[in-house]
Amino acid sequence: MSEELDKLKHKEKSGLLAAGLNILLPGAGYMYCGRPILGIIVLPFVIGMIFVTPAGALGIWIVLIIDGFLAAGRYNKCLAQKIDAAMKVCPQCAEKIMPEAKVCRYCGHKFGEAASATST
Ligand SMILES: [Zn+2]
Structure with missing residues (x-):
């Protein structure tokens, strides 16, 4: 196997880890999935929401946990396309x-x- 392809295959992200990171620190899951800017924007947004509407913040937090899981899937799909293009x-x-x-x-x-x- 070529080194380049081997490196790409080892970059696959875990959906559970991304969701878990978003549970601990909203946005951290996005940073893990290669979307650092989104991750940085999300954290102050959620903290701000806690002061405005705690129930809304909780709702957004739950959405972030689910989307963190899906973000890993999107990342892996993009990675699979890169691997496919290299074949x-x-x-x-x-x-x-x-x-x-x-x-x-x-x-x-x-x-x-x-x-x-x-x-x-
Ligand atoms: Zn053949």
Whole structure:
């Protein structure tokens, strides 16, 4: 596996951790999910809401917990698209395979020198 793809796969975020962070500190879950500006805006907003309408603040806090979980899902979906874009497509079977692959794991198609050597 290429190092770049390996790094991308290890960047996957946990939805439960994002939700848990938003429980402890509203906005921290967004920071964890790669949205630091949203995370910074959310905390003073929720604290301000406590003084205006505590019930409203509680409602927003619950929404943030759920959205923190969903934010991790959105982040992972975007990450999966990046991983997908880095894969190469087999010309024979059109399956996506690792960029360094010399042989297609689906159909056995050989890339590069091996392919030109076998074709007569
Ligand atoms: Zn193939």
